Amino acid sequence: MPVKQGPGIGKSGRFFGQRQRNAKMVRAGLYARVSTQDQQTLPMQNGAMREYATRRGWTIAMQVNDVGSGAAQRQRREKLLEAARRREIDVVAVWRLDRWGRSVTDLLATLQELEYLGVGFVSLTEALDLTTPAGRAMAALLAVFAAFEREILGERVRAGLAHARQNGKRLGRPLTAGLHAGQVHKLHRSGLSKSEISRRLTIGRTSVRRILNRMARS
Numbered sequence: 001m002p003v004k005q006g007p008g009i010g011k012s013g014r015f016f017g018q019r020q021r022n023a024k025m026v027r028a029g030l031y032a033r034v035s036t037q038d039q040q041t042l043p044m045q046n047g048a049m050r051e052y053a054t055r056r057g058w059t060i061a062m063q064v065n066d067v068g069s070g071a072a073q074r075q076r077r078e079k080l081l082e083a084a085r086r087r088e089i090d091v092v093a094v095w096r097l098d099r100w101g102r103s104v105t106d107l108l109a110t111l112q113e114l115e116y117l118g119v120g121f122v123s124l125t126e127a128l129d130l131t132t133p134a135g136r137a138m139a140a141l142l143a144v145f146a147a148f149e150r151e152i153l154g155e156r157v158r159a160g161l162a163h164a165r166q167n168g169k170r171l172g173r174p175l176t177a178g179l180h181a182g183q184v185h186k187l188h189r190s191g192l193s194k195s196e197i198s199r200r201l202t203i204g205r206t207s208v209r210r211i212l213n214r215m216a217r218s
Helices: 039-056 077-085 104-117 133-166 177-189 194-201 205-217
Strands: 027-034 059-067 091-094 120-123
Touching (some): 027 039, 039 059, 077 104, 177 194, 194 205
Parallel strands (some): 027 059
């Protein structure tokens, strides 16, 4: 009687681009993230992922927890990505997609990198499993949403610049300290200290010293 193969394992024995002899050889990296105000859900996330990995017969190679508020607080996620780049894990598991991605664009970029590396990705809550054809189709749909998000952001930036121009705002980089050289020389000759010149012209004292040193050498 033929043996029924588990999800994500094809007839050729390949697991998302990597040849495996059996499911127990799959090394999983688990990632959980909570805000500083919501740390009580961390055990729940980790417990759910460990239970899932056990059901799939995966070996848990590493488990990473990020704690912090705000979309940018995913500093330890990079450790998991580095492990994937070193081919130390075969699949990444998360409890929910928003635990992993800062935005649709960020989510897509990291999923594409994992796919390139031959590393699978599973999100338990959304039942997203990129080790299956259906999961990879969902990733293609995410690419459409990411492109839409980038276009919306671009339109907002262009609209903001146009509005600023209409209101007479000066756009572009601010004046550099070097353009204040004439005023620096004039104020220095009038007897003002470097600190006072810096304060009046709102430029750094280091810049004032540099301008005056150039003047002394010339």
